[in-house]
Amino acid sequence: MDTSTLMQKDKEYICGTYSRFNLAVSHGESSTCWDFDGKKYIDFSSGIGVNSLGYAHKNWVNAVAEQAGKIPHMSNLYYTQPDADLAQKLVDRTGMKKIFFANSGAEANEGAIKAARKYSQDKYSAERYEIITLENSFHGRTITTLAATGQEVFHSKFNPLTEGFTHTPANDITALENNLTAKTCAVMLELVQGEGGVNPLEGDFVEKVADICAERDILLIVDEVQTGMGRTGKLLCCEHFNLKPDIITLAKGLGGGLPVGAVLFGDKTANTLGISDHATTFGGNPVVCAGANVVMDTLTDELLAEVAKKGEYITNELLALEEVESVSGKGLMLGITLKNSKDSRTVAENAIKNGVIVLTAKEKIRLLPPLTIGWDEIETGLKSLKQAINESGKTK
Numbered sequence: 020m021d022t023s024t025l026m027q028k029d030k031e032y033i034c035g036t037y038s039r040f041n042l043a044v045s046h047g048e049s050s051t052c053w054d055f056d057g058k059k060y061i062d063f064s065s066g067i068g069v070n071s072l073g074y075a076h077k078n079w080v081n082a083v084a085e086q087a088g089k090i091p092h093m094s095n096l097y098y099t100q101p102d103a104d105l106a107q108k109l110v111d112r113t114g115m116k117k118i119f120f121a122n123s124g125a126e127a128n129e130g131a132i133k134a135a136r137k138y139s140q141d142k143y144s145a146e147r148y149e150i151i152t153l154e155n156s157f158h159g160r161t162i163t164t165l166a167a168t169g170q171e172v173f174h175s176k177f178n179p180l181t182e183g184f185t186h187t188p189a190n191d192i193t194a195l196e197n198n199l200t201a202k203t204c205a206v207m208l209e210l211v212q213g214e215g216g217v218n219p220l221e222g223d224f225v226e227k228v229a230d231i232c233a234e235r236d237i238l239l240i241v242d243e244v245q246t247g248m249g250r251t252g253k254l255l256c257c258e259h260f261n262l263k264p265d266i267i268t269l270a271k272g273l274g275g276g277l278p279v280g281a282v283l284f285g286d287k288t289a290n291t292l293g294i295s296d297h298a299t300t301f302g303g304n305p306v307v308c309a310g311a312n313v314v315m316d317t318l319t320d321e322l323l324a325e326v327a328k329k330g331e332y333i334t335n336e337l338l339a340l341e342e343v344e345s346v347s348g349k350g351l352m353l354g355i356t357l358k359n360s361k362d363s364r365t366v367a368e369n370a371i372k373n374g375v376i377v378l379t380a381k382e383k384i385r386l387l388p389p390l391t392i393g394w395d396e397i398e399t400g401l402k403s404l405k406q407a408i409n410e411s412g413k414t415k
């Protein structure tokens with residue numbers, strides 16, 4: 020296969036929902052991948068925070084292959100081991116109490132939303148169903164998680180969306196209080212808004228939201244689909260905020276490259292979902308969970324400390340550049356604002372030409388490298404990125 024044939028085939032047969040970059044990848048190792056012409060790229064994107072252990076991680080590949088040869092799938096009507104192991108690990112390391120496995124971030128959030136509504140209906144009334152989320156948030160693309168997503172651009176073509184969602188500005192506690200009603204059952208937020216532009220919430224705001232929720236028995240749902248699984252230098256971003264949410268959702272990095280989502284329930288919500296309240300055919304798939312178990316085992320405290328250190332190093336290297344205005348984010352979830360309002364898409368295109376894959380988030384360049392990225396790969400990738408930033412200056 021060569022790149023241009025593949026691109027043609029893709030365009031002919033695959034639904035045109037993605038504005039793909041001019042890159043077709045063939046294989047990879049660690050945080051490096053190659054296209055069909057043999058050109059090498061440092062990957063600062065990890066498939067949008069998914070390939071947390073990079074490409075071809077030995078233990079991960081072995082675990083997945085071995086499980087595929089034993090039991091690739093079994094209905095949730097029966098017991099399997101990888102999902103039970105994974106649930107135990109998640110509970111042990113997060114202090115949450117019960118896990119529901121889904122297949123994506125949007126699905127994990129759907130599960131969280133269903134559980135929040137049921138909690139309030141069981142305890143109060145069916146009228147208590149409203150959920151407050153933040154403006155500029157991103158929670159997924161299903162009709163309900165779109166309703167939760169506080170960005171009008173995603174809504175307009177698909178109305179009517181699921182009712183019962185209100186959006187309030189981040190870091191404005193008065194506005195949030197004004198949006199609370201007798202019908203509010205939950206507040207749902209990302210601690211660092213990812214798609215919205217890598218914007219961390221203020222600690223003071225998060226603390227007050229948690230207090231308000233606790234006082235009124237409103238559930239606090241934290242969407243850690245992007246921030247979770249070590250991305251910010253802690254297993255959960257909640258740890259930076261000393262936060263104990265009632266529900267946490269995970270996906271992206273959890274599977275290390277295979278589709279999985281998880282809803283983590285705390286003390287209050289552990290038994291909210293009972294028999295037949297929620298289900299999904301593929302949830303807790305043995306192959307996927309075998310991979311996720313390796314991800315959990317690999318994310319040791321030492322590795323997480325390295326993630327924080329690498330994030331600081333990259334941030335400082337970038338801040339030293341003439342062209343960089345500021346760097347936002349935590350750990351290896353970084354957003355770069357460039358001076359002279361350079362177009363982030365153009366920079367990302369130039370980055371590929373220079374041999375490094377980066378993402379964008381609104382006007383920012385976004386970096387989500389594998390958590391295992393090597394120092395040498397960081398150096399090479401940064402050199403290419405610096406070059407791309409300079410060139411993007413010239414072309415404008």
Ligand SMILES: *Cc1c(COP(=O)(O)O)cnc(C)c1O
Nearest residue numbers: 123124125157158159213244245
């Ligand atoms: C990516 C993302 C989602 C959606 O996940 P999918 O797996 O694409 O459905 C939800 N919430 C956040 C914070 C995300 O970053």
